[in-house]
Amino acid sequence: MINFEYVKANSAKAASEARIKNGASQFIAGGTNLVDLMKKGITAPERLIDINALPLKEISLTAKGLSIGALVPNSVAADHETVKTKYPLLAMALNAGASAQLRNMATVGGNIMQRTRCSYFYDTTMPCNKRNPGTGCSAVEGYNRMHAIFGASEQCIAVHPSDMCVALAALNATVQVSGTKGTRKIPFADFHRLPGDTPQLDNNLQVGELITAVSIPTNTFNKAYYLKVRDRLSYAFALVSVAVALDVKDGMIRSAAMAMGGVAHKPWRLFEVEKLVSGKPISKELFTEAAAMAMTGAKTYTHNQYKIKLGKAAIIEALTKATS
Amino acid sequence: MHMEEQHHCPQESRRSFLKQSTALAALATASPLLVKAAENEEKINAYFEKLPLQLEINGQLQNLMVEPRVTLLDLLREQLGLTGTKKGCDHGQCGCCTVHVDGKRINSCLSLAVMNQGKKITTIEGLANGEQLHPMQEAFMKHDGFQCGYCTPGQIMSAIGCIREGHASSAEDIREYMSGNICRCGAYPNIVDAIMEVKQGGQKL
Numbered sequence: 001m002i003n004f005e006y007v008k009a010n011s012a013k014a015a016s017e018a019r020i021k022n023g024a025s026q027f028i029a030g031g032t033n034l035v036d037l038m039k040k041g042i043t044a045p046e047r048l049i050d051i052n053a054l055p056l057k058e059i060s061l062t063a064k065g066l067s068i069g070a071l072v073p074n075s076v077a078a079d080h081e082t083v084k085t086k087y088p089l090l091a092m093a094l095n096a097g098a099s100a101q102l103r104n105m106a107t108v109g110g111n112i113m114q115r116t117r118c119s120y121f122y123d124t125t126m127p128c129n130k131r132n133p134g135t136g137c138s139a140v141e142g143y144n145r146m147h148a149i150f151g152a153s154e155q156c157i158a159v160h161p162s163d164m165c166v167a168l169a170a171l172n173a174t175v176q177v178s179g180t181k182g183t184r185k186i187p188f189a190d191f192h193r194l195p196g197d198t199p200q201l202d203n204n205l206q207v208g209e210l211i212t213a214v215s216i217p218t219n220t221f222n223k224a225y226y227l228k229v230r231d232r233l234s235y236a237f238a239l240v241s242v243a244v245a246l247d248v249k250d251g252m253i254r255s256a257a258m259a260m261g262g263v264a265h266k267p268w269r270l271f272e273v274e275k276l277v278s279g280k281p282i283s284k285e286l287f288t289e290a291a292a293m294a295m296t297g298a299k300t301y302t303h304n305q306y307k308i309k310l311g312k313a314a315i316i317e318a319l320t321k322a323t324s
Numbered sequence: 325m326h327m328e329e330q331h332h333c334p335q336e337s338r339r340s341f342l343k344q345s346t347a348l349a350a351l352a353t354a355s356p357l358l359v360k361a362a363e364n365e366e367k368i369n370a371y372f373e374k375l376p377l378q379l380e381i382n383g384q385l386q387n388l389m390v391e392p393r394v395t396l397l398d399l400l401r402e403q404l405g406l407t408g409t410k411k412g413c414d415h416g417q418c419g420c421c422t423v424h425v426d427g428k429r430i431n432s433c434l435s436l437a438v439m440n441q442g443k444k445i446t447t448i449e450g451l452a453n454g455e456q457l458h459p460m461q462e463a464f465m466k467h468d469g470f471q472c473g474y475c476t477p478g479q480i481m482s483a484i485g486c487i488r489e490g491h492a493s494s495a496e497d498i499r500e501y502m503s504g505n506i507c508r509c510g511a512y513p514n515i516v517d518a519i520m521e522v523k524q525g526g527q528k529l
Contacts, residue, residue: 002393003392003393006375006436006438031434031435031436031439032416032431035435035436036416038393039414039415050439052439075428075489095500099503099504099505100429100482100485100489100504101422101429101430101485102416104428105431105435233503234503235504
């Protein structure tokens with residue numbers, strides 16, 4: 001690992017100022033992704049700004065909903081009584097990600113900031129537009145079994161790796177950020193980007209902006225399920241995943257929130273499918289129709305055609321599990 | 325902590341902070357600086373070499389000097405000779421390097437040592453009480469929870485964390501919450517048995 005300076009920030013503002021002052025600096029919280037990227041030479045910051053001393057470790061329930069501080073470890077959020085009982089979809093998604101050790105280290109803010117696990121992004125001997133803009137995408141013609149089927153470009157077909165973010169996208173979360181000019185709120189759907197011609201940009205944060213918290217509106221759903229399909233039963237990234245939250249009464253779906261993981265450069269919200277299932281009685285036919293609609297417009301590559309069939313099956317399974 | 329240090333890392337010469345020589349002195353013994361207001365920036369722009377670090381490792385206070393890039397795993401193994409903690413993948417994928425930081429299990433290969441200032445670290449060497457093995461060590465021996473033994477220190481540290489966290493209520497639960505520890509020999513069934521026995525023993529771990 002190339003050496004770097006290490007400083008600790010004592011306020012969000014000071015952290016942002018330090019970040020802007022040195023363009024080659026990065027914030028570090030849990031470090032589970034960043035330290036790995038630095039070991040592999042994918043990123044080489046001149047300075048790390050340790051933000052762990054900032055007071056961003058609270059989970060609080062208010063009249064408007066839930067607020068989770070950016071520095072809350074994934075395991076603390078997953079095991080928090082309020083999260084488990086009032087936002088079970090989030091707890092399930094958190095527990096589907098990484099391992100127990102990593103969840104003890106990784107923070108909620110860091111989870112949102114984690115980078116793709118595309119094997120070509122990680123292989124510094126191969127071209128990658130996300131790592132080295134303009135060099136090309138090795139995955140388009142390469143071994144693209146894990147790659148995107150929605151929203152990709154010829155510049156990048158990588159997927160976002162997070163499970164937690166799929167649940168947050170479905171639950172209409174908001175990302176609270178702080179910068180040198182003040183604070184702002186970014187709706188979760190607008191936080192991450194599609195690759196387009198700038199796949200090096202994962203999200204819409206401005207330089208120096210720091211995630212301080214995630215807020216989720218009051219939960220109006222009474223059924224939830226997070227289904228993750230992967231190469232082994234635990235501790236692997238998703239091939240596809242489906243987050244489902246439903247408000248069900250007397251066998252009728254009154255409202256729905258759904259998103260998929262493992263299929264796009266960002267958590268893939270299923271707005272049209274939500275509309276389709278809302279106001280309709282639970283039935284196998286409805287779930288089959290929902291699955292077909294969700295996969296409309298998918299674009300596959302040589303090795304990931306299976307994701308269409310798998311995605312449909314996963315949606316039917318997640319809806320069935322949520323309602324049974 | 326002088327300008328000569330540049331010679332050790334010629335690849336760093338492009339780096340802007342090395343141009344700022346005035347502040348390079350007087351930092352060797354300071355505790356990690358806090359980023360304060362922007363006007364202090366020039367002075368902060370000097371950290372590069374070893375930083376002082378105080379840790380409690382297996383009950384012993386250690387005052388160390390560590391480069392920022394050194395992981396907790398490398399500090400334990402290379403600087404302190406605590407080689408019980410193993411380096412498997414070095415990328416957080418195998419769990420061999422699992423230790424406890426303030427009682428919680430983590431992958432020491434992905435933790436920068438300097439980020440653990442003031443914390444209590446427990447490694448496999450810190451479990452036994454003299455000749456008296458920790459109950460989890462006893463259980464792994466009794467149930468033959470290993471073959472080659474390379475993953476075992478990480479498995480044992482993780483197993484203790486698994487019970488402490490309240491995630492060892494069933495064999496299925498244990499398999500899920502122990503999934504961050506890979507065993508190439510495939511001793512999983514016996515590892516689960518060992519953890520179940522310790523859990524059922526009800527001892528405080």
